Amino acid sequence: MQQSQSKQAVVQAVVNGFEAAVGPDHWLNIARRCPSPNHNERPENEISLLVVHNISLPPKQYGDAFVEDFFCNQLALDAHPYFAEIAHLQVSSHLYIKRDGSLVQFVPFNLRAWHAGVSCYGGRYNCNDFSIGIELEGCDDEAYEAAQYKVLTQVVMALQLAYPAITADRITGHEFIAPHRKTDPGSAFDWQVLFASLS
Numbered sequence: 001m002q003q004s005q006s007k008q009a010v011v012q013a014v015v016n017g018f019e020a021a022v023g024p025d026h027w028l029n030i031a032r033r034c035p036s037p038n039h040n041e042r043p044e045n046e047i048s049l050l051v052v053h054n055i056s057l058p059p060k061q062y063g064d065a066f067v068e069d070f071f072c073n074q075l076a077l078d079a080h081p082y083f084a085e086i087a088h089l090q091v092s093s094h095l096y097i098k099r100d101g102s103l104v105q106f107v108p109f110n111l112r113a114w115h116a117g118v119s120c121y122g123g124r125y126n127c128n129d130f131s132i133g134i135e136l137e138g139c140d141d142e143a144y145e146a147a148q149y150k151v152l153t154q155v156v157m158a159l160q161l162a163y164p165a166i167t168a169d170r171i172t173g174h175e176f177i178a179p180h181r182k183t184d185p186g187s188a189f190d191w192q193v194l195f196a197s198l199s
């Protein structure tokens, strides 16, 4: 309990008086809720891995709401030619951090979001079963915004407090759990910035 309290104090310090916290309903208090139907039950109720991704729709175009539409199966086919290639997919993530640091949650953490696909971590397949997915608005080769790192740090600390099995060595990227298929969050993501601010 003592350790938990001290960690809570750290979280509060980092967010400058605004406490990022996971509620009993497994939603994050600082996230805008955008419920996605693309989820199901976790087979073992385990949450022990965090997967960082990137996404932008259309690719490398920022500041719109197409990702929210996509994760809620409401993408307008006629809005961009690229959308016809992906509109049939049923995918989601738990969280989405936009370029300005605004935060959206699509699926409560106790449920299984559909972000990783065919994947393997530490010899275990189907990472969606036991992971939380966080999408950053971006692409593999354009630097992420400072506001995104700041919010990501706050979010990760709150998640580690709520789900202690997500230790620092269990924070990874989509490119590492699906190496021949995915490349995100890419070389533009600075893991040292994240881990330095977490430590």
Ligand SMILES: [Zn+2]
Residues within 6 Å of the ligand: 052, 053, 054, 115, 174, 182, 184
């Ligand atoms: Zn991804």
